[in-house]
Amino acid sequence: MTRALVTGSTSGLGLEFAWQLAGTGHDLVLVSRDEARMRAVAAQITDAHDVQIEVLPADLSDRARLEKVALRLTDPVAPIDLLVNNAGYGLRGGFLEVGIQDHEKQMDTLMRAVLVLSHAAARTMVQRRRGAIINVSSLAGYTAAGPYAASKSWVTVFTESLAVELKGTGVTATALLPGFVQTEFHERAAISMDGLPRVGWLKAPFVVEQGLKDAAKGQVLSIPSITYRTAGEVSRIAPRRLMRLLTGPAWSARLGRRALRRSRRRASARDLHAPWQCDDS
Ligand SMILES: NC(=O)c1ccc[n+]([C@@H]2O[C@H](COP(=O)([O-])OP(=O)(O)OC[C@H]3O[C@@H](n4cnc5c(N)ncnc54)[C@H](OP(=O)(O)O)[C@@H]3O)[C@@H](O)[C@H]2O)c1
Numbered sequence: 001m002t003r004a005l006v007t008g009s010t011s012g013l014g015l016e017f018a019w020q021l022a023g024t025g026h027d028l029v030l031v032s033r034d035e036a037r038m039r040a041v042a043a044q045i046t047d048a049h050d051v052q053i054e055v056l057p058a059d060l061s062d063r064a065r066l067e068k069v070a071l072r073l074t075d076p077v078a079p080i081d082l083l084v085n086n087a088g089y090g091l092r093g094g095f096l097e098v099g100i101q102d103h104e105k106q107m108d109t110l111m112r113a114v115l116v117l118s119h120a121a122a123r124t125m126v127q128r129r130r131g132a133i134i135n136v137s138s139l140a141g142y143t144a145a146g147p148y149a150a151s152k153s154w155v156t157v158f159t160e161s162l163a164v165e166l167k168g169t170g171v172t173a174t175a176l177l178p179g180f181v182q183t184e185f186h187e188r189a190a191i192s193m194d195g196l197p198r199v200g201w202l203k204a205p206f207v208v209e210q211g212l213k214d215a216a217k218g219q220v221l222s223i224p225s226i227t228y229r230t231a232g233e234v235s236r237i238a239p240r241r242l243m244r245l246l247t248g249p250a251w252s253a254r255l256g257r258r259a260l261r262r263s264r265r266r267a268s269a270r271d272l273h274a275p276w277q278c279d280d281s
Helices: 012-023 035-048 063-073 100-128 146-166 204-216 226-237 240-247 249-277
Strands: 003-007 027-032 053-057 082-085 131-136 171-176
Touching: 003 012, 003 063, 003 100, 012 027, 012 035, 012 082, 012 204, 027 035, 035 053, 053 063, 063 100, 082 100, 100 131, 100 146, 100 171, 131 146, 131 204, 146 171, 171 204
Parallel strands: 003 027, 003 082, 027 053, 082 131, 131 171
Antiparallel strands: none
């Protein structure tokens, strides 16, 4: 029996990791802030699969709570074989519009938590000469789209360097770099994605399945879908000047304007239908 610890396991990719890992017989340690939601998830999973689930509530931006999760990763009695550093969120607005405390909290979740938990897990796993770490990064890390993108760039480079350091130890590190995925991510941040065509969206089950397969092979970078793999390669070799032009704040503003135009079109279509909908007969 193997055991996985998944952060950000109440929704989206983390929830999907929990389901797929339970489906392949992994016991789980679930880490998120919303304890009631985690307990409900644990109950649903144990109804469907014969696995043990621990619930470890923690806001990963809180250093003391983070330490509790790190301690769990070093527990020799019930060791963790797979760490999935997945928890994360976006912030709406440009760098200057968002308060610095919100930026710091986000950086602590997206980077410090990944650093601390990877350190605790990797040290313990190396002693056991087995284990794997998946750090959920993002293709946004190749863009110039604000502190979120910069932090994902950090996650990717950090994971690559960790993978090199772990070579030959029996422990692997994989950075998972999805494109846009249908989760609660954008809704939570109140970021309108109406401007993104439907083909741009990936589904969480596909992304997670791909990530787990690549991690099992010991692959360092995992980019699900051919389209996004190509986009990743292009953005990696494209001149940074071009990336700044295409993916900087101007791009976000353009996406927002498209969304606004769409919602206006929808509103006027609704107005056209109103007389029939209001018919009393
Ligand atoms: N969706 C996308 O398009 C996309 C693309 C590329 C990469 N990603 C990355 O994928 C990862 C998962 O995001 P998602 O798309 O699945 O979003 P999601 O559906 O909003 O899930 C985010 C999860 O993270 C948890 N979380 C957030 N802040 C936390 C904190 N401070 N401490 C502990 N848990 C926290 C949330 O649970 P609680 O609220 O219960 O704490 C939730 O379970 C993130 O790292 C994100 O950056 C997403």
